[in-house]
Amino acid sequence: MRIAEIRTERLGAAVRASATIAWEDSQRPDQEVFFEIETPDALPAPAPDAFLAALAVPALSAGERRIAIHGAVCPRMRDGVVSVCRLLRSWHPRLGPDPGIEPSGGFRAQRPPPEGRAGLFLSGGVDSLFTLAENRRDYPAAHPRAMRHAIFVRGLMMPFEGTRDMVKDIDRRALPRVARLAAQAGLALSTVRTNLGLVLDDHLAYAHLWAGSFLAAIAHLFSGRLSRVSIASSHDLVHGLIPWGTDPLLETRLSTGATEIEHNGIHATRLAKIREIGRWGAALEALVVCGESPVPGPLPNCGRCEKCVRTRAGLLVAGELDHAVTFPDAPLEAAMIAAIQPANTHVFPYFWAELIEPLRAAGRPDLADAVATRCRDERAARAWHADSGWKGRLRRIDRRWFGGRMLRWRRNLTSDSA
Amino acid sequence: MRISAIRRESSAGGERVAADVVWEDCDRPARRIFFEVPPELGDGLSTDPESFAVGCAVPAMSHGERRLAIEGSLCPRVRDGLSGAGTLLRSWHGETFTAISIEPSGGFRAKTPASPVRPALFLSGGVDSLYTLASNRTDFPLDHPASFRDAIVLRGFSFHPSDTSHANDVWRRSSTAVRTLASAAALSPITMTTNLREIEPDFGLFARYFVLLLASAAHALARRVTTASIAADLKIAALFPWGSHPLFHALAGSSAVDVVESGGERTRLEKVRALADHADLLATVVVCQEGPLPGDVLNCGRCEKCVRTLVSLMIAGVPEAGRKAFAIRSVDAEAIDRLRRSVTPAATYFWAEIVAALEASGSGELAAAGRRLIERSLRAGDWHAEKGWRGRARRFDRRHLNGALLRASRGIRALPRRVRSAFR
Numbered sequence: 001m002r003i004a005e006i007r008t009e010r011l012g013a014a015v016r017a018s019a020t021i022a023w024e025d026s027q028r029p030d031q032e033v034f035f036e037i038e039t040p041d042a043l044p045a046p047a048p049d050a051f052l053a054a055l056a057v058p059a060l061s062a063g064e065r066r067i068a069i070h071g072a073v074c075p076r077m078r079d080g081v082v083s084v085c086r087l088l089r090s091w092h093p094r095l096g097p098d099p100g101i102e103p104s105g106g107f108r109a110q111r112p113p114p115e116g117r118a119g120l121f122l123s124g125g126v127d128s129l130f131t132l133a134e135n136r137r138d139y140p141a142a143h144p145r146a147m148r149h150a151i152f153v154r155g156l157m158m159p160f161e162g163t164r165d166m167v168k169d170i171d172r173r174a175l176p177r178v179a180r181l182a183a184q185a186g187l188a189l190s191t192v193r194t195n196l197g198l199v200l201d202d203h204l205a206y207a208h209l210w211a212g213s214f215l216a217a218i219a220h221l222f223s224g225r226l227s228r229v230s231i232a233s234s235h236d237l238v239h240g241l242i243p244w245g246t247d248p249l250l251e252t253r254l255s256t257g258a259t260e261i262e263h264n265g266i267h268a269t270r271l272a273k274i275r276e277i278g279r280w281g282a283a284l285e286a287l288v289v290c291g292e293s294p295v296p297g298p299l300p301n302c303g304r305c306e307k308c309v310r311t312r313a314g315l316l317v318a319g320e321l322d323h324a325v326t327f328p329d330a331p332l333e334a335a336m337i338a339a340i341q342p343a344n345t346h347v348f349p350y351f352w353a354e355l356i357e358p359l360r361a362a363g364r365p366d367l368a369d370a371v372a373t374r375c376r377d378e379r380a381a382r383a384w385h386a387d388s389g390w391k392g393r394l395r396r397i398d399r400r401w402f403g404g405r406m407l408r409w410r411r412n413l414t415s416d417s418a
Numbered sequence: 419m420r421i422s423a424i425r426r427e428s429s430a431g432g433e434r435v436a437a438d439v440v441w442e443d444c445d446r447p448a449r450r451i452f453f454e455v456p457p458e459l460g461d462g463l464s465t466d467p468e469s470f471a472v473g474c475a476v477p478a479m480s481h482g483e484r485r486l487a488i489e490g491s492l493c494p495r496v497r498d499g500l501s502g503a504g505t506l507l508r509s510w511h512g513e514t515f516t517a518i519s520i521e522p523s524g525g526f527r528a529k530t531p532a533s534p535v536r537p538a539l540f541l542s543g544g545v546d547s548l549y550t551l552a553s554n555r556t557d558f559p560l561d562h563p564a565s566f567r568d569a570i571v572l573r574g575f576s577f578h579p580s581d582t583s584h585a586n587d588v589w590r591r592s593s594t595a596v597r598t599l600a601s602a603a604a605l606s607p608i609t610m611t612t613n614l615r616e617i618e619p620d621f622g623l624f625a626r627y628f629v630l631l632l633a634s635a636a637h638a639l640a641r642r643v644t645t646a647s648i649a650a651d652l653k654i655a656a657l658f659p660w661g662s663h664p665l666f667h668a669l670a671g672s673s674a675v676d677v678v679e680s681g682g683e684r685t686r687l688e689k690v691r692a693l694a695d696h697a698d699l700l701a702t703v704v705v706c707q708e709g710p711l712p713g714d715v716l717n718c719g720r721c722e723k724c725v726r727t728l729v730s731l732m733i734a735g736v737p738e739a740g741r742k743a744f745a746i747r748s749v750d751a752e753a754i755d756r757l758r759r760s761v762t763p764a765a766t767y768f769w770a771e772i773v774a775a776l777e778a779s780g781s782g783e784l785a786a787a788g789r790r791l792i793e794r795s796l797r798a799g800d801w802h803a804e805k806g807w808r809g810r811a812r813r814f815d816r817r818h819l820n821g822a823l824l825r826a827s828r829g830i831r832a833l834p835r836r837v838r839s840a841f842r
Binding site: 079112138139140263 | 502
């Protein structure tokens, strides 16, 4: 892969940083990658590190043997890319060897900005709101770790081809609320729009390999202003970290001499995060978790999708459901939980199980039972997929020795009887 | 556990920050824990409680204490980090590590880092920390805020019981090497002594979280140090539950002192290859934990770690003159085969890449000896995991015969040595 023509230009109110990428070992057309930044401060031109962080995973994933990049690269970023490639390969052995990093200007340490500030990615979701709430609680405004800048990435949930209208709708709902919260909390707010997601245009690769480096890349666009940028964790140590595209060992490696990337919040479960957010009214007014689209009406969350119902259940346990002004008023019912179509079999056991006992304690045994049933079912489904237990052994034998005939026969039988 | 009377005091050896540590829920002796530096470095010591909290919390968890009551106000980042570290350890080792409540008498309050920024590294003289130093010096100009200013060399963290001639000898060699290195690399050496390991003398437990104990020493220097780098001994491509797992580092930091892991992206052989160009650093490398060694010998050249490092240096093309830190400078297949008794399950982790490199370079005999060593290491792993018929016999012996069979077998194997020494 060659990354060249790194340039910055003014585009109305926005600054556009872009580069051209040419693939060398995979049959893909040349592409232009851009980031459009709207920010209250003037930003110096981004260092090549931002583009290297952005494109290392796509290069690894496509089997590119090298990344030749125009300009000088910070040696910390070089080592970070090696770390990311090796860690990802230890999780996904199908990935090829580390691409060599060949900057035309060699390796040169970046320096932190003179008045470097701390910032965070703020989407309006539970994880990032918790990171901000905790930071405000723990640090006085003058502390170097106190966050003073928020970055909102447009289309972060689905930065792919064919999702443009959905993304616009989600941003329409979230951005004004995030902006209000940032103003209230005394944070400067920048927004970033990028077509970086189109480089892989692959939902799974984004989730499993890339999301953390994607954000780290955007953080480095601000290396002239921010000396520390936080990415909120999706997972926690209580339920265990799983190989995922954003991880405390991934994006933090993509720091440079100028900007430190941090991964915050692994010590807190999602319920603990919701409890903390519940203590800050302004955060509740900015809470947007819903990825459905379009969501009609003035409220930003549909209130019915998996994430909405899960968050509302958490708010109920925290005693804050009545203050959750960004969700519809409709009562939370067990049928809603039964009707959920989770994205995968990991969602219920990982994110919902901690709600069972608190829901019971909060006087909603109906919801607790519904969650317990779904957790049990999803665990069974996972065991089925993993071929574990005696049923799994039987299925393995069937597949290996009978070409799956037993399973087909059973399915035919059940469909006939239905 | 209660930690109180955190104070600065002078001692015969220098200046210290000390505290009284009392166990509340288990029958263990109270201790006065200290971190001591030479008098001229005393101003860098902090009497904030972070060092003692980070150093004592996990031992408290591992012995079933219900709380950590500590004098003063504690950094909220330390509170969250210790809670995270406990959770991580429970996920690896089960409920041996209980959850504790952290109760600072002055509540939770963020601490302000020292100014200007002053990064330090823990320097033992081993391959990992030398690599960290070398890459920092190559990558950052001396006036860069990420350029190391201090080298912390810590006494009291030896693998061996402290205050034995063995531990003293390892310290003598390591501290001498670090002083030489520090002056050559424009670093201020900070020799720090601590008795923190008295809180947890059991190496098996200590090994599960030792990075936190190193971090506690950095927090003791919070009036001077802003970032403490700890060289990785694990490679990121092959992590496993261990006391230096890189997840610990971010959990061990505070609002005043960041704790970072460095060098984990490289394997040990890659580090040795990178050091091949640094003859000055290699002249002072100290990997050997054997001892006492005579005179100015830094490494015995015979033990597993010495042999492994020597073979790596040979692969990296370092000439014999560049291996002068070792009493024996060359390794043959016989030297590898002689490591029979000291091969542990961990040896496979390090030797696999060495054997691959030896095979690639056509060093057939050494590679074959390396493969034999790996086989022994795997057998040792099976032994520890009590696998196979020997494992079953060992389990039976341990459960029903109280280890009598193992003791008898060891006694018989030691017989020739005893007979020889009786006639000497």
